[in-house]
Amino acid sequence: MSAPLTKAFFARNVVDVARDLIGATLLVDGVGGVIVETEAYDRDDPASHSYSGPTPRNRVMFGEPGHAYIYRSYGIHWCVNFVCRSGVDDGLATGAAVLIRAIAPTHGIGEMVARRGLDNPLQLCAGPGRVCQALGLSIAHNGLALDEPPFLLEPAEERPPVVAGPRIGISKGVETPWRFGLAGSRYVSKKLRQA
Numbered sequence: 001m002s003a004p005l006t007k008a009f010f011a012r013n014v015v016d017v018a019r020d021l022i023g024a025t026l027l028v029d030g031v032g033g034v035i036v037e038t039e040a041y042d043r044d045d046p047a048s049h050s051y052s053g054p055t056p057r058n059r060v061m062f063g064e065p066g067h068a069y070i071y072r073s074y075g076i077h078w079c080v081n082f083v084c085r086s087g088v089d090d091g092l093a094t095g096a097a098v099l100i101r102a103i104a105p106t107h108g109i110g111e112m113v114a115r116r117g118l119d120n121p122l123q124l125c126a127g128p129g130r131v132c133q134a135l136g137l138s139i140a141h142n143g144l145a146l147d148e149p150p151f152l153l154e155p156a157e158e159r160p161p162v163v164a165g166p167r168i169g170i171s172k173g174v175e176t177p178w179r180f181g182l183a184g185s186r187y188v189s190k191k192l193r194q195a
Helices: 014-020 109-116 128-135
Strands: 025-028 031-041 068-073 077-084 096-107 151-154 162-165 179-182
Touching: 014 031, 014 077, 014 096, 025 096, 031 128, 068 128, 077 128, 096 109, 096 128, 096 179, 109 128
Parallel strands: none
Antiparallel strands: 025 031, 025 151, 031 096, 031 179, 068 077, 077 096, 162 179
16 A cells, blocks of 8 residues: 655646546545546636635635645535645645545445435546535535545555546636546546547
């Protein structure tokens, strides 16, 4: 088993981190699975929450890399992001984060089923809102370090095949090919249209 990912892993360009997270295992209090879909968001990206600068909602994105940024989408679902570097060399994240869009469940599936109220493994964690519900993530986890409990992130044993394509569920920066997925995975939220 490889050593867990540390903050240093996230102190890199957000696009590289988004790609490199594919195949990593994400656990929250022992519940989770393999990350199969991510999206990158950068400060200069009009689709990013950080595009207009720091606010009380997005302030975690402007702090130290390697922390969870959690927000509510459409007033309904929690979404988890991993804060990364944006390219400015000041040690801070400066508004970059990776959205975790989907995981393939491998640990604590019974708990996920109970939280989600369904037992179709392909639908347990296919979408950012479903990921948070299945893992029990909420605003209470916003700002927490990703290399400390309840989080555990383990790198992939081998570099998996990754495909990239346009992001989904946004209205700006739609064609930016910063959505990454595990090639051939049936657990992604929506089939990737390769860039």
